[in-house]
Amino acid sequence: MVRIGIVGGTGYTGVELLRLLAQHEDAEVVAITSRAEAGRRVDALFPNLRGRYDLAFSEPDVELLAGCDLVFFATPHNVAMNLVPELLERGTRVVDLSADYRIRDAALWSDWYGEPHASPQLLDDAVYGLPEVNRQRIAGARLVACPGCYPTAIQLGFIPLLEAGLVDPAHLIASAASGASGAGRQAKVDNLLSEVSGSFKAYAAAGHRHLPEIEQGLADVSGGPVAVTFVPHLLPMVRGIHATLFARLGAPGAKSVEELHGLFTARYASEPFVDVLPVGMLPQTRTVKGANHCQLSLVVPQERDTVVVLSAIDNLVKGASGQAIQNMNIMLGLPEDRGLGQVGLLP
Ligand SMILES: NC(=O)C1=CN([C@@H]2O[C@H](COP(=O)(O)OP(=O)(O)OC[C@H]3O[C@@H](n4cnc5c(N)ncnc54)[C@H](OP(=O)(O)O)[C@@H]3O)[C@@H](O)[C@H]2O)C=CC1
Numbered sequence: 001m002v003r004i005g006i007v008g009g010t011g012y013t014g015v016e017l018l019r020l021l022a023q024h025e026d027a028e029v030v031a032i033t034s035r036a037e038a039g040r041r042v043d044a045l046f047p048n049l050r051g052r053y054d055l056a057f058s059e060p061d062v063e064l065l066a067g068c069d070l071v072f073f074a075t076p077h078n079v080a081m082n083l084v085p086e087l088l089e090r091g092t093r094v095v096d097l098s099a100d101y102r103i104r105d106a107a108l109w110s111d112w113y114g115e116p117h118a119s120p121q122l123l124d125d126a127v128y129g130l131p132e133v134n135r136q137r138i139a140g141a142r143l144v145a146c147p148g149c150y151p152t153a154i155q156l157g158f159i160p161l162l163e164a165g166l167v168d169p170a171h172l173i174a175s176a177a178s179g180a181s182g183a184g185r186q187a188k189v190d191n192l193l194s195e196v197s198g199s200f201k202a203y204a205a206a207g208h209r210h211l212p213e214i215e216q217g218l219a220d221v222s223g224g225p226v227a228v229t230f231v232p233h234l235l236p237m238v239r240g241i242h243a244t245l246f247a248r249l250g251a252p253g254a255k256s257v258e259e260l261h262g263l264f265t266a267r268y269a270s271e272p273f274v275d276v277l278p279v280g281m282l283p284q285t286r287t288v289k290g291a292n293h294c295q296l297s298l299v300v301p302q303e304r305d306t307v308v309v310l311s312a313i314d315n316l317v318k319g320a321s322g323q324a325i326q327n328m329n330i331m332l333g334l335p336e337d338r339g340l341g342q343v344g345l346l347p
């Protein structure tokens with residue numbers, strides 16, 4: 001059994017890790033932290049976990065965490081980067097769900113996150129945890145930076161087009177929408193039912209902090225700079241991300257939708273968690289709800305020069321905790337889909 005620690009066990013990604021790990025036959029959660037709930041039993045706060053864990057929340061103490069084989073950080077940014085150096089020195093491997101180690105350039109990270117990076121010396125060591133691109137490096141990593149939820153949905157949709165050099169990398173457009181759980185569990189007026197329900201809005205339209213992460217990942221596969229116009233939206237629902245991605249092909253009719261579909265199915269043929277839908281079938285957030293899958297579909301409207309990729313994930317699963325466990329499985333040499341067999345919760 002792999003001994004697992006979770007820092008930040010009371011947030012939405014923390015409780016999602018617990019839900020998924022409850023069905024993982026090789027992992028045992030032995031430490032889980034919350035400063036606010038220290039001492040309280042996990043199943044007293046989360047009754048869905050009754051009978052699954054005989055565990056109470058603890059303060060985030062390095063001694064406790066260093067006794068684990070692998071620790072997940074399900075914390076806001078600026079937490080992992082202070083604790084991870086000591087854990088790595090003591091031989092504990094880390095999967096960080098926060099943004100602390102996702103951007104390789106410490107100055108760029110500071111520009112978007114508004115503070116200096118506390119452990120920039122680890123940025124080169126950290127492997128960006130998108131298995132569909134970095135599987136081999138993840139396998140040897142001691143520190144994995146799990147991608148953000150929008151970056152997962154958006155990169156998986158653009159990657160085959162950029163790798164094949166089929167689209168103009170300077171004019172990529174991503175219009176994406178997330179359920180409110182993407183904003184976390186802490187109390188904020190913007191997340192009240194009466195603020196979110198029955199309405200739909202864009203936010204951070206002039207620049208969202210996921211932009212540099214998306215552009216970094218896409219530049220890596222494209223082999224040169226890319227420019228993405230990214231506008232996120234808030235959907236009046238709890239889980240799910242739907243991204244509508246636009247890219248310019250060389251000329252009208254340059255590629256048929258069938259050819260593009262062939263490109264995507266070949267690119268993702270051996271990927272257990274990317275499902276390229278048949279032409280004409282469009283993804284929905286509900287068909288991936290609770291599952292670790294990204295569903296993709298392709299359209300070339302009016303056979304003109306723009307390809308539209310539709311991408312849907314569950315922000316808490318493939319967008320966070322499921323992908324974190326996928327990374328853990330790869331790091332530990334376990335079957336990549338261990339504990340991740342959930343089917344989408346439709347309806
Ligand atoms: N929600 C989502 O869909 C996604 C989230 N992420 C990222 O995952 C991380 C966690 O997100 P989410 O679960 O939504 O966050 P929440 O705000 O819901 O939970 C945060 C957790 O971190 C703990 N925490 C907060 N501050 C500290 C601190 N200084 N030291 C130790 N623990 C702390 C909290 O417990 P306590 O304060 O009691 O210690 C709580 O358990 C974030 O970085 C987020 O950006 C990534 C992809 C998707």
Ligand SMILES: CC(=O)N[C@@H](CCC(=O)OP(=O)(O)O)C(=O)O
Binds near residue numbers: 148149184
């Ligand atoms: C709806 C909503 O508010 N979503 C969050 C997504 C946060 C996320 O995925 O995570 P990281 O902060 O780890 O990058 C946002 O836009 O900030």
